[in-house]
Amino acid sequence: MKTVFLIGWLTSLSYWATAQVFVDGVDISKEEITYCQLLTGSARATASTYAYIDYGQPSPYARRQVISGTDRQQIRFGSSMDALNFMVRNGWELVSSHINSDKDGAAERYYYLLRKRTAGSVK
Numbered sequence: 001m002k003t004v005f006l007i008g009w010l011t012s013l014s015y016w017a018t019a020q021v022f023v024d025g026v027d028i029s030k031e032e033i034t035y036c037q038l039l040t041g042s043a044r045a046t047a048s049t050y051a052y053i054d055y056g057q058p059s060p061y062a063r064r065q066v067i068s069g070t071d072r073q074q075i076r077f078g079s080s081m082d083a084l085n086f087m088v089r090n091g092w093e094l095v096s097s098h099i100n101s102d103k104d105g106a107a108e109r110y111y112y113l114l115r116k117r118t119a120g121s122v123k
Contacts, residue, residue, distance in 0.1 A: 021090045022068040023053045029091055031055060034116055038087055040080035041109040049076075051083040080110040091117045 020029050028036060036055040042048060052065050066074050069090070077083040088094065092114040101108040 020070045021053070021087065021092070022066075022072060023055065023057070024066055025072075026057070028053065028055045029116070035095070036092070036114050036116075038083060038112040038114055039109060040077070040083045040112070041107060042080070049079055049083070051077050051080075084110075084112055087112075087114055093117045 020027050022028070033055050036053055039052045039054065041050060051067055053067060068074050069086075075086065077086065084094065095113040095115050097110065097112045099108055099110050
């Protein structure tokens with residue numbers, strides 16, 4: 001019984017140790033926030049994907065954000081789904097989403113509302 005408890009405890013520690021998302025050097029997993037918005041998109045002409053995270057900081061879209069993981073190296077996402085999967089792997093869960101596109105359909109923006117996963121949340 002002690003072994004089962006110890007394995008469970010160590011597993012939960014490893015989960016929380018890896019749940020880190022840095023936005024411009026701020027670990028938003030440790031900030032006192034519950035929700036954040038992930039905005040991703042791409043311009044079809046360039047096929048490059050961008051990602052912004054709004055967690056309530058001043059002017060989240062005013063300058064280019066650097067999003068990084070535990071190694072503090074900037075992450076470049078291959079697609080909007082890549083960015084969403086990164087957030088889910090790092091302790092966030094999807095609440096809702098919607099898509100906007102410009103008039104000619106040349107660019108799409110994906111908005112994801114995310115909630116910080118708690119100990120009682122389903123992974």
